[in-house]
Amino acid sequence: MSSSSSKAKSWMCGCCGNGGGVEPGPDAPTHQAVQLQILDRYVVLDNGIARVTISKPGGIVTGIAYNGIDNLLESRNVEDNRGYWDLVWNDDTTPGTFDTIKASNFQVIMSNDDQVEVSFSRQWDPSLKGKLVPLNIDKRFIMLRGSSGFYTYAIYEHMNDWPGFSMGETRITFKLNKQWFHYMAVADNRQRYMPLPDDRMPGRCQPLAYAEAVLLTNPVEPNLKGEVDDKYQYSCDNKDIQVHGWICTDQPTGFWQITPSYEYRSGGPVKQNLTSHVGPTSLSVFYSGHYAGDALVPKFGDGEPWKRVFGPVFIYCNSCPKDVDFHSLWEDAKKQLVVETENWPYSFPASEDFPKPDQRGKVSGRLLIRDRCVCDDHIPGSGAYVGLAPPGAPGSWQTEIKGYQFWTTADENGLFSINGIREGDYNLYAYVPGVIGDYKCDAVITITAGCDAQMGELVYEPPRDGPTLWEIGIPDRTAAEFYAPDPNPNYVNQLYVNHPDRFRQYGLWERYAEVYPNEDLVYTIGVSDYRKDWFFAQVPRNTDKGYVGTTWQVKFKLDEVDQKGNYKLRLAIASATLAEVQVRINDPNANRPIFTTGLIGRDNSIARHGCHGLHWLYHVDVQGSKLVKGDNTLFLTQPRNQSPFQGILYDYLRLEGPPTTNAI
CATH class of the missing domain: 2.70.98.10 (Beta-galactosidase; Chain A, domain 5)
Known part of the structure; x- marks a missing residue:
């Protein structure tokens, strides 16, 4: 120096x-x-x-x-x-x-x-x-x-x-x-003391299921022996x-x-x-x-x-x-x-391609939620993520690549203000943790230098046909609330022991067959707890004959059924990797499911220790004639099984009654 x-x-x-x-x-x-x-x-x-x-x-x-x-x-x-x-x-x-x-x-x-x-x-x-x-x-x-x-x-x-x-x-x-x-x-x-790069060299580690993950067998620091190192465990x-x-x-x-x-x-x-x-x-x-x-x-x-x-x-x-x-x-x-x-946006970069603060605009407003089956009044969009992104369909921002995006978080009253927006044409998008679906303001917002666009009150009406009969999880675009097992003791990252991000441990996909050794997951509405009884990922089962697809069951009772009515299953998926969800009602062997997503997703979130990837939302019609008074079963089949990482992370499931039903 x-x-x-x-x-x-x-x-x-x-x-x-x-x-x-x-x-x-x-x-x-x-x-x-x-x-x-x-x-x-x-x-x-x-x-x-x-x-x-x-x-x-x-x-x-x-x-x-x-x-x-x-x-x-x-x-x-x-x-x-x-x-x-x-x-x-x-x-x-x-x-x-x-x-x-x-x-x-x-x-x-x-x-x-x-x-x-x-x-x-x-x-x-x-x-x-x-x-x-x-x-x-x-x-x-x-x-x-x-x-x-x-x-x-x-x-x-x-x-x-x-x-x-x-x-x-x-x-x-x-x-x-x-x-x-x-x-x-x-x-x-x-935060933690990390292994050295030497620890990932031959003789000091054992390769695991993919190149990024290794088991430290002879690390320079002996106290790290037996830990897994994988760069994806530190994603954000x-x-x-x-x-x-x-x-x-x-x-x-x-x-x-x-x-x-x-x-x-x-x-x-x-x-x-x-x-x-x-x-x-x-x-x-x-x-x-x-x-x-x-x-x-x-x-x-x-x-x-x-x-x-x-x-x-x-x-x-x-x-x-x-x-x-x-x-x-x-x-x-x-x-x-x-x-x-x-100090953002900075005033000191010299390039004309980086607009200075006075060359940018501002948008503000208030987001309210109207869900007639929850509350007669508008509900403030507390904690909503509100953003501007190039014009597109609701939720298109998550796959928007070539333009700029500007986001903020609404306060407890749903008030938001987005500053420092580049000039251009945008749509305003939002999603609210705890509320299903994506909001989009249809108006194209043109931002010019120094503008202050006041949007007033914006009302989001989330997807809803009828009252909720049952629900599983929280519509927060992640699978974080579901059950993630302890890792195999031989494949532990000590950072995530007793940690809220326990899903970041290596190899949890293999634990499904250990938690459910003989039969797939069965979840009973009113009895089961999604925090303990809903495995965070629907993955293939590892058997002596290789990997096989899995079928999960949701058991529920209906006090009455409108045989001529149309029920609605809201199926929100937090991540998919070369997977499929087939939906059947009361007949697991029906040749044709009442709905299938088809082959979707290349997120690879299961292998990369993420509780979410791209978000998918499906609205599945369920004819009342498929249901019976008393005990019913929803079957969710994920048949793809060429890899242990092919699977689904669910975000949220909800069954709604017909619009005319009095069920709550």
């Missing part, structure tokens, strides 16, 4: 020139001007707190010096495997190709005492067809005076005369120094990926990715993405098919114009004295998240 950087010994937390925070110690040179040094093969940004070295013209972050540590990144890796933007793409001639995005042009965008912004770009032309993704890509890095870290964002552009392609993934990756960073923090209750919803990272405990230092907005991620608030995992690796994923499959892989046609800004993401570094609890670094990173969020 430079002599000025090496002085940064005191607790440098929250010291960000664009928003304040906890003041650093007296020795921290927070008022030093930002310095830009351009060398033959590198560009160096230095504000006296952190020093960032970037390859030129490739735009790969090769070094981050901070708190007396020469390089927070893994200097034993080759330079293009330390801090980089990457993507996976293919076209009609090129199979899936991983591209560590290396630029060919370097440019200084801005350089003064308070801010440096540099650009590393590459331009596409037809001679590169089949060799590089047909995109112009401009990677930007920003350092501010007094800021304990740096920002990065990128601009991707596809021109109207270029060939089509698809992009399976794009992200930022940082490989941290394994000598220093051993403690990972993803959330308040998801977009709405929850705000701050995550790693802590060096020997010389207390934190490395964090802070994301004050997810407007530039695909799939809305509940799309799941990777965060941090063994490496030590820190990710910011913008596009991926994880927990969704091909539905979240953008496909661009020949000549389809498109431009997208990903980020900025703040790479934040902090430190504390050795006699201070290192967990304080996590607490400080959360405080810095508040600072960054209050």
